[in-house]
Amino acid sequence: MPSKRSVPGVKPYNSAAGGWGALRATAIAVREQMELSEAPLLLYRTNKPAGFDCPGCAWPDKAHTSTFQFCENGAKAVTWEATKKRVTPEFFGRHTVAELLGWTDHDLEDEGRLTHPMAYDAASDTYQPVEWDEAFARIGAVLRALPSANAAEFYTSGRASNEAAFLYQLFAREYGTNNFPDCSNMCHEATSQGLPKSIGIGKGTVSLDDFDHCEMIIAIGHNPGTNHPRMMGTLHEVSRRGVPIIVFNPLKERALERFTDPQNPVEMASMGSTPIASSYYQVKVGGDAAALKGICKALLALNALDHGFIAEHTNGFAAFAADLAATGWAEIEAASGLGRAALESVAAAYAKSNATIVSYGMGVTQHSKGTATVQQIANLLLLRGNFGKPGAGICPLRGHSNVQGDRTVGINEKPGDALLEGIEKRFGFAPPRAHGHDAVAAMQAIVAGESKVLVALGGNLAVAMPDPEQCFAAMRKLDLAVHIATKLNRSHLLIGKESILLPCLGRTELDVQATGVQSITVEDSMTMVHASAGKLPPASEHLRSEPAIVAGMAKATLPGSKVDWAGLVADYDLIRNDIEAVFPDFKDYNERIRVPGGFRLPLPPTERVWKTDSGKAEFLVLAGVEIDPPVSAAAPFRLTTIRSHDQYNTTIYGLDDRYRGVFGRRDVVFMNRDDLAAQGLEHGDVVDIEAVLPQTARRLSGFTVIAYDIAAGSVAAYYPEANVLVPLDYFDAQSGTPSYKSVPVKISRAAA
Numbered sequence: 001m002p003s004k005r006s007v008p009g010v011k012p013y014n015s016a017a018g019g020w021g022a023l024r025a026t027a028i029a030v031r032e033q034m035e036l037s038e039a040p041l042l043l044y045r046t047n048k049p050a051g052f053d054c055p056g057c058a059w060p061d062k063a064h065t066s067t068f069q070f071c072e073n074g075a076k077a078v079t080w081e082a083t084k085k086r087v088t089p090e091f092f093g094r095h096t097v098a099e100l101l102g103w104t105d106h107d108l109e110d111e112g113r114l115t116h117p118m119a120y121d122a123a124s125d126t127y128q129p130v131e132w133d134e135a136f137a138r139i140g141a142v143l144r145a146l147p148s149a150n151a152a153e154f155y156t157s158g159r160a161s162n163e164a165a166f167l168y169q170l171f172a173r174e175y176g177t178n179n180f181p182d183c184s185n186m187c188h189e190a191t192s193q194g195l196p197k198s199i200g201i202g203k204g205t206v207s208l209d210d211f212d213h214c215e216m217i218i219a220i221g222h223n224p225g226t227n228h229p230r231m232m233g234t235l236h237e238v239s240r241r242g243v244p245i246i247v248f249n250p251l252k253e254r255a256l257e258r259f260t261d262p263q264n265p266v267e268m269a270s271m272g273s274t275p276i277a278s279s280y281y282q283v284k285v286g287g288d289a290a291a292l293k294g295i296c297k298a299l300l301a302l303n304a305l306d307h308g309f310i311a312e313h314t315n316g317f318a319a320f321a322a323d324l325a326a327t328g329w330a331e332i333e334a335a336s337g338l339g340r341a342a343l344e345s346v347a348a349a350y351a352k353s354n355a356t357i358v359s360y361g362m363g364v365t366q367h368s369k370g371t372a373t374v375q376q377i378a379n380l381l382l383l384r385g386n387f388g389k390p391g392a393g394i395c396p397l398r399g400h401s402n403v404q405g406d407r408t409v410g411i412n413e414k415p416g417d418a419l420l421e422g423i424e425k426r427f428g429f430a431p432p433r434a435h436g437h438d439a440v441a442a443m444q445a446i447v448a449g450e451s452k453v454l455v456a457l458g459g460n461l462a463v464a465m466p467d468p469e470q471c472f473a474a475m476r477k478l479d480l481a482v483h484i485a486t487k488l489n490r491s492h493l494l495i496g497k498e499s500i501l502l503p504c505l506g507r508t509e510l511d512v513q514a515t516g517v518q519s520i521t522v523e524d525s526m527t528m529v530h531a532s533a534g535k536l537p538p539a540s541e542h543l544r545s546e547p548a549i550v551a552g553m554a555k556a557t558l559p560g561s562k563v564d565w566a567g568l569v570a571d572y573d574l575i576r577n578d579i580e581a582v583f584p585d586f587k588d589y590n591e592r593i594r595v596p597g598g599f600r601l602p603l604p605p606t607e608r609v610w611k612t613d614s615g616k617a618e619f620l621v622l623a624g625v626e627i628d629p630p631v632s633a634a635a636p637f638r639l640t641t642i643r644s645h646d647q648y649n650t651t652i653y654g655l656d657d658r659y660r661g662v663f664g665r666r667d668v669v670f671m672n673r674d675d676l677a678a679q680g681l682e683h684g685d686v687v688d689i690e691a692v693l694p695q696t697a698r699r700l701s702g703f704t705v706i707a708y709d710i711a712a713g714s715v716a717a718y719y720p721e722a723n724v725l726v727p728l729d730y731f732d733a734q735s736g737t738p739s740y741k742s743v744p745v746k747i748s749r750a751a752a
Contacts, residue, residue: 007684009665010706013658016273017225018232019260021658022072029076029653033083049596051535058158058398058525059230060208061597071229072262073645076653080487081506082536085112087488092118092127101493105463105720106652109487114503115540120495127501132544132552135500139455140556142480142498146452149176149432153442153451156182156411157458158403159507161520162529163575164546165402166582167568168457169410171554174429174561178436179451180413183459183649184403185439187362189735190370191396192407198378198618200611203404205393205603206357207526211238213391216353218346219277220248220288220377221363225255225659226645228361228397228525235276236261244353246346247277249363250285250640251670251716252709254659279346284337285638285714286742288364290625291336292376294343295350297324299383304351309385313608313617320379320619327625335625337711355391356384362399363640366741369627371734375620382617388608398525400649401507405523408601409579413438422582428562438736443471443728452479455553457546458504460489460650466726466738484549486539489650505545509534513548514570520547521576521593523601529586530598547575628742631713635692635744637675641719641726650720657718660708669747670708670716679747683707686750689717691725691743698725702750715745 015021057074091111097120100108117135118127130138143152154172156165169180184192192202199205211217211234224231236259239245247256257280258273267273283291299305300321310317329340336343350356358381364373378394386392398404410419413436420431437445443465445451454461454475465471475481478496485492486506492499505511511518511534519533544552551565568575573590580586585601592599604610610617631638643649644657644666656663660670669689676682687705691698700722710716717725719740731738 013661016258016260017255026075029079033079057228060524082508089129096125113539118501120499136552136556143557152453155456158400165406166409167550173431181439181442189737190365193735194371194374199605216356217245218358220360222361223253244278246279248283250711250714282711285640286628287336289373289627294332298344298347306385315614315616316619323621359395361397368739370732372622402522426581447474455482462491467728509538518572527601531593639743639745640741673707695727
């Protein structure tokens with residue numbers, strides 16, 4: 001029951017997800033950011049064949065038949081980029097960097113679009129305008145002066161297009177390094193590293209059509225209403241045709257309980273909604289692997305296996321079955337927080353389904369053994385042959401448009417021989433072969449003083465990373481930081497010897513080069529590649545496209561380059577020709593992106609072809625059931641970081657988290673009511689949260705504790721505020737993904 005104690009900024013939200021609340025939020029976003037006359041047409045063009053791809057989540061588009069192809073948070077992403085607000089040289093003249101560092105992350109980005117290239121001036125502690133050619137010359141001079149190319153880090157945000165990402169990796173490799181820290185290192189790297197060993201490819205295997213044919217969905221560790229909201233339309237359709245949707249998630253999330261489709265006139269008129277989860281299991285934070293092993297163990301007991309598929313297409317089943325037999329129910333129940341009967345019930349339902357999809361998000365991947373947990377999901381699907389048939393497969397939910405595409409076209413610190421040989425054959429230079437740095441390794445190298453330059457193609461790296469105290473200090477040690485961005489953020493203010501801001505076009509804007517208007521391409525989370533073309537006039541005449549900026553840096557850094565940078569930027573078709581030459585899966589690239597909806601890249605598991613060492617799908621054993629350091633008397637709770645509904649990655653659109661009932665604040669920690677009572681605490685108390693790990697003690701002070709429907713033993717706080725509790729060297733060894741969702745903590749009443 002809700003507490004009777006009033007807490008400022010906290011009040012129950014009793015409506016369904018979506019519905020009129022979503023429409024009101026969309027209207028507010030439009031009113032605050034855009035010219036009202038431009039908004040309707042701009043939003044109509046979102047996710048349309050002749051329009052632009054939403055800069056938000058990577059959920060695919062279906063048929064393009066309805067009037068609008070965007071959601072509430074997609075509208076926020078679009079209007080946030082297409083805002084009428086501007087950050088001009090005059091703005092920087094009025095505000096020193098020291099002053100701006102005192103602003104909130106929301107207020108920094110809410111100032112609007114960057115309009116001019118800027119360089120930091122130490123004498124005035126301000127950013128000052130700089131000409132593009134001078135900015136490129138300064139960048140090139142510093143890069144050429146480094147003692148080793150490996151002293152530079154080339155970071156990529158998932159918002160970059162395929163064309164920009166391909167040129168970026170080409171530039172860095174001709175320069176001489178494979179240092180490619182990437183935003184995927186912090187989210188789905190467990191997928192990219194884990195699934196190739198299981199099924200031969202580090203991507204999902206389902207299409208949107210599979211959701212029309214599935215007989216069951218198991219959803220693990222994700223909150224689609226906030227983080228991939230266009231998925232809600234798909235789940236709404238699946239639920240309404242009577243398909244069971246079984247949810248495993250520590251928190252009760254409104255969008256997984258019930259949803260009102262804003263494009264359903266009957267639901268909107270009647271104030272009705274559709275239930276989403278047919279069963280909702282509140283697994284402990286870090287208990288997913290144990291729950292999966294429990295379902296698999298129960299399935300074996302039922303003998304509800306696809307024996308023919310296992311015999312023909314898999315390897316390692318005997319060892320996997322032996323491990324399940326040796327795993328006791330008591331340890332499964334203790335680690336998962338779920339009873340044996342509940343897990344056996346899921347197994348029985350799964351046994352009846354002839355086509356099952358398992359979807360999962362960062363609640364699975366951002367753990368100390370996130371890679372192994374992803375592999376347990378693959379194991380569950382393999383047991384009943386749920387690959388290579390309609391309505392079945394694995395569905396990792398990438399949270400950022402084109403984070404998957406960036407990796408496909410070469411943003412990879414561990415390049416394979418095929419990629420390197422393709423580059424050498426096409427461009428005539430031998431790229432480096434030594435593995436480079438992922439995001440954690442890059443920041444560790446900056447901390448150690450080994451890396452001296454950071455070039456960031458988008459993103460807010462220092463804020464996204466764990467351990468802000470260490471990361472912020474490290475950024476200030478750099479010889480040069482280059483930030484290619486649409487808006488100002490905190491990473492831009494962590495000044496080293498030299499810092500340069502290069503403002504770029506956004507997805508919504510016209511990109512005109514020497515041969516005319518250009519389109520870029522992106523890959524969604526279901527491996528569909530399609531074109532995107534903005535329509536708005538650029539926010540400033542001084543903006544350049546991301547490909548043009550990358551080419552400008554490359555020409556200034558590599559005077560003897562073998563790449564025709566100017567020619568490629570003049571016509572993006574030529575970039576796509578080069579991508580096709582290096583990656584044969586992009587055959588007939590330019591022709592196929594001109595077909596509405598684009599094309600799908602090959603996915604061998606959908607043909608029951610396995611690109612593993614054995615030539616078969618692999619059952620992979622996870623020893624035991626614990627995927628995180630165990631809780632203890634000294635640290636009785638496990639903390640997970642979460643995003644609010646007014647947030648996209650590190651971008652804070654506002655201070656509300658409507659569905660969880662939090663308004664105007666982010667300094668809260670969600671906690672089970674019984675756990676509160678056991679600690680002698682009440683809803684609304686101010687507490688301190690302390691991480692209990694072998695590394696240096698970490699504390700988050702003065703947070704308000706909120707009684708919430710969350711699994712016992714689990715607590716949650718917002719990212720990035722809670723990143724202070726996560727050490728930089730606390731990560732999944734297999735993937736390098738920081739363990740944002742697995743921090744053992746103790747919670748105590750704050751000192752008066």
